[in-house]
Amino acid sequence: MTIDTGTTAWMLTSTALVLLMTPGLAMFYGGLVRTKNVLGTMMHSFSAMAVIGVLWAVIGYAMAFGTSRAGIIGWDSSFLFLNAPFDGMLSIGDNKCIPEIVFVMFQGKFAIITPALISGAFAERVKFKSYLLFIAAWTLLVYFPLAHWIWGGGFLTGEAIDFAGGTVIHISAGIAGLVAALFLGNRIGYPRNSMRPNNLVFTIVGAGLLWVGWFGFNAGSSLSSDACTGQALAVTQIAAATGALSWMIIEAIDNNKISSLGIVSGILAGLVAITPAAGSVAPWGAMVLGAGASVICYFALKMKEKLGYDDSLDVFGIHGVAGIFGAIGLTFVMKPDATEVGFLKQLQYQIEGVGIAILYSAAVTLLIIFVINKICGFRLSPAAEKAGMDHAQHGEHGYGFVNLD
Amino acid sequence: MTIDTGTTAWMLTSTALVLLMTPGLAMFYGGLVRTKNVLGTMMHSFSAMAVIGVLWAVIGYAMAFGTSRAGIIGWDSSFLFLNAPFDGMLSIGDNKCIPEIVFVMFQGKFAIITPALISGAFAERVKFKSYLLFIAAWTLLVYFPLAHWIWGGGFLTGEAIDFAGGTVIHISAGIAGLVAALFLGNRIGYPRNSMRPNNLVFTIVGAGLLWVGWFGFNAGSSLSSDACTGQALAVTQIAAATGALSWMIIEAIDNNKISSLGIVSGILAGLVAITPAAGSVAPWGAMVLGAGASVICYFALKMKEKLGYDDSLDVFGIHGVAGIFGAIGLTFVMKPDATEVGFLKQLQYQIEGVGIAILYSAAVTLLIIFVINKICGFRLSPAAEKAGMDHAQHGEHGYGFVNLD
Amino acid sequence: MTIDTGTTAWMLTSTALVLLMTPGLAMFYGGLVRTKNVLGTMMHSFSAMAVIGVLWAVIGYAMAFGTSRAGIIGWDSSFLFLNAPFDGMLSIGDNKCIPEIVFVMFQGKFAIITPALISGAFAERVKFKSYLLFIAAWTLLVYFPLAHWIWGGGFLTGEAIDFAGGTVIHISAGIAGLVAALFLGNRIGYPRNSMRPNNLVFTIVGAGLLWVGWFGFNAGSSLSSDACTGQALAVTQIAAATGALSWMIIEAIDNNKISSLGIVSGILAGLVAITPAAGSVAPWGAMVLGAGASVICYFALKMKEKLGYDDSLDVFGIHGVAGIFGAIGLTFVMKPDATEVGFLKQLQYQIEGVGIAILYSAAVTLLIIFVINKICGFRLSPAAEKAGMDHAQHGEHGYGFVNLD
């Protein structure tokens, strides 16, 4: 077996691109909160790079991609601290291989961004140290098992199609966000007071970086550098563009004004919906998924207004909803050869996968939050919440220039 | 024919890099306008990602790279919705190929950024919906044909040297910008009131992203991952650096102050000038083009002051002028083996190419603007222009933190 | 010999990633200074792209990687203006090669970022034109020789392990910064008045870009696209994450508050420490280096407080200290096969390398500053320093939107 330097190059690049998504997410979320919480919100993303970055190397890869124990969880003591995988090789067919450590790093980035995604649901109101505990526990108890089940040889592997993590990442994070938002309750003053984004300019650039990074996310998930990779990139691009265009049209009809936050919300909805499907659909299918995701997310957000809960940055409303839509919807638009078990069976697999992810993520998330809340409290004190996370918890101010130097 | 995974990897990377240019451009332009228009200006770039992203997949590739019909326009009904290209292969010589869909996506990014470039010329004063119509029509009627003529097998293919789009992209966009700026007239208060950049910090970072993205733009255009690619990257780097250094020197002489906007203007001038030439010059040639572009653009901007028209963000002054300079100037500094027809003939080809692009772009742009203006008006109402695009058209404010949350 | 397109692709990508670090650094530094100096600080990085970008192509590569003259300096007149290297090939073993020009460009980016790093030490108080002179002279007299000695065939090549530039880049820049800060003296008002970051939000994003770019920096330095590359990327990632996590823990213990600047400082400390070691350690070694670097840098910064000198953005405190720690510390945690000369001998080599870099950089930097100061003055006039570099020197304001348009 020889190393395929081309595929290795693309996988290295994809790893860098997916890493770029975390600062991108920090910008996206950071711009949407109020000024007094901008740093704290960005730290939710950056601290995930630190905590989960270490956790993944120590134990995560072993749990997700170690030898499957009864289909429930992976384990290989030689995988701890990446001992064995550091020098391993991963066959990619055709007597070619890539270094296993590249795959480890690529997957590690997914583990980092998933808990960071959740943080948008309870933005502006949690204790930072409890948050750190939460993401560590959640990744250990929810993400690693789910990744193992669907990708790592667990009991769902080979059943549900989940090309780049619609179920493992977006649905699980979306549901966890919803549960956390409901458990923790609304921000003080929500929805009575208007809570406007402190820096939409920043949010838009963040969305741009997310789009760029998503090419690594989806096209990297093919573990190749060939037609399949190009196709994954193409449908990602097309779904994002269609999602954005659709959201613009909906807004134009509904409001007569097209907003910048609308465009980027459409981009995200399209990107999330195509994530599980990036290996299974043709361009027209990507358009259907992108457009559909925008429509359904738009109305999901309207529904949230009515229900009045405070999923602050719409983690469930975008990632959860578009993730579910994409995972199930792909069955209706996939290429004929994308499944070997036929439409109905595949639909069943997809619904099963989604259902399990929802139930499992909801249950374990609730448990984790409940325990952390008992031990050290999860929600900020009202005084700290009013003063803002940045000053109260981190002793900093995001925009020094607004005040005087 | 086997797929060359290395070349494919670089083309995928280039696609991501060129995509990054559009957020980069949004930052660059967004920082230069006044606060009240920052979001609207960024949306000009982001909406191009949506509108042209879809248009390219539906019909654009067919028109630009379909079988040439009499050298005028491409067409293949199997190319609609990328049906055939999705699974196609593209030979890159040596019995090697890359997936055609990768090339399609790479080229699609060029189609996106071109109309976004134009938007700087009529910044701060157009209706968003008319703008959307404009970029769709302009891409259909100007960009796709031009791309076909010069790259896609049309009547100029194989004549004018245009490595990465000096003519197709920068000249056509620069001229379109000039025509639009003249047609629409000056912003209210220009040039009497000073209209200062709202966020130069942002503009500079945007220029940094443009430089990085340009590596994909130029070095990706070689459709290879070998010496030719490396050379294209090298001359791009050198021209950008020389352009920046030259602009700094000119400013130091002319004003005794070197400005940050000067450095980034020089970077852009150098990058634009090297774009058509990236496959044909040696490092010293890149230096000549970079330095020359800065000098000529600097004086073009001074001239604009005198003439008093409002090419707001200097689309013509930088992209148009440096593009023309690069396309024609390259003949004087190209490597001996860069042409097979000799200096004089090549110079004629270059001038022809530039002339046709100027005339065609000017004429059709004027037509499109005229028609759109008749149908639904292109320019904002004075009240909306004074209030700012962000609030009047998009119902948003870019920097919430400047006001109170 | 055939070109390995995969390795070439990764080296091209790495070049783009390392270029991205310079805008990243501009954001990082730009956010940390006071509002009135934000543009001037960013220009320190961007002007390095211009000045060193040209210098490298003209003469730098010849001096660093030309035929070694007595182990002291490289020289090949055919290397001037990159004449010969433009078409050369570089063997990477196995009868494979990559285009030499790609290597030239990759290395050129290192030459650009090194003087830009130094600029943080004397932020907010130097004349821009003197700064331009300084970086040109410093790169010619310090960087090119050092790079030659350690990488280019000079008298240290093959002795000290310096995978991606811990000694050549971080130690030399850190020491130069310290010398310059001591020579130029404290900013007016330091440390009596609080000088708070104008835009931490920006600084954090800059750190994110630096992390992403560092993948190119370290993993590109393997000049390959195989297991060694992946390992370099992996230990880079792990050291950064561990560095960040460690800094968070120290802050939590020492202050009970975890700050965003703390997280990013930890990221940088980890990245710097792993730079020389990226080819020699296993994941656990990366963790040790990352954690150790954070601890030692944290206390180095505390020490600076006590001593009262004004290394404004902690170039010595982070790059110098972590660089020295990494270069020497790697001997204690390296993989058994990382050295052929045994632990003690290698330790001696490392200490020698570090010592020579420190002495040489300190001496020559002092000389350069002294001469420049004599000729045209290095430090800003007090009036200009109080008014701020942006307005006094560059005639610009970073955040127009804070005032009125």
Place this chain on the structure above:
Amino acid sequence: MKLITAIIQPDKLDEVREALIEAEIERITVSRVTGHGKQEDIDIYRGRKIVPNLIPKIEIKIACNEEFVEQAIQAIISSARHNGGELGDGKIFVTNLERCYRIRTGESGGTAI
């Protein structure tokens, strides 16, 4: 007519506005200021504690007729206090307002407030 200028802590803005509305005072002008008083507010910079000289505050300006002055002041005092009064809670200044015009209509005096 009087012009009331109140300096308060930023996190109290919403509460003060609500209290004013209850006191039937609906028109106000608000701006960001920074202040220096007895309060200290510690920030952290790379492990070092820094005491900024100037702390962000909010300034509220209210023009009102004499009969509303007392209730406006009471509304602000009671809503702007942290836990019954902490350092940094702020100040209220009252100056005389000689004339007042509504730009929209051009009318002036007490009805233009």
Place this chain on the structure above:
Amino acid sequence: MKLITAIIQPDKLDEVREALIEAEIERITVSRVTGHGKQEDIDIYRGRKIVPNLIPKIEIKIACNEEFVEQAIQAIISSARHNGGELGDGKIFVTNLERCYRIRTGESGGTAI
């Protein structure tokens, strides 16, 4: 001497300044404020209409001698109106200015204005 404080809409700043200059009033101080009055200003957030509590405004401060007060006020009123007067067009407040100093020269009183 009087101190005139005008709250106007941001888009009218240029016009008001020009009108003042015509009225021979050249020295002014301007700042960003946000205001709450009768005007409503709708923003959109993910499909939802939000009515912000505070709307961006511009505050202009002019110190001037008695004889210029009337023409300053007239200049502002006539130039700051949208279409003959709309909600949100703003207010003008006049207070008494007891003393005035020019820092450059140290001179005080009417000539220091």
Place this chain on the structure above:
Amino acid sequence: MKLITAIIQPDKLDEVREALIEAEIERITVSRVTGHGKQEDIDIYRGRKIVPNLIPKIEIKIACNEEFVEQAIQAIISSARHNGGELGDGKIFVTNLERCYRIRTGESGGTAI
């Protein structure tokens, strides 16, 4: 009681604050404003010199009892001047302050300053 409003150059803020502290005036409120006076301040935009209409300034507000007014004014005038007085150095305005309240304690009058 008087309310002193000083408009100064941004780079003089630190010095003025120190001078005030020496004059035993410790409580102040500061804000960013922009001003237009006799001073011109040239910026460069792509090779073109632009004269902005409005130049960044700092406004300092001090409420103080009568006996401190004179020393406050002297402290500002002497510390805010560039080289003995340059265009743009700024102005000081003094108005009458009728009432003053400390929100923390609710006390009013001269002791609440």
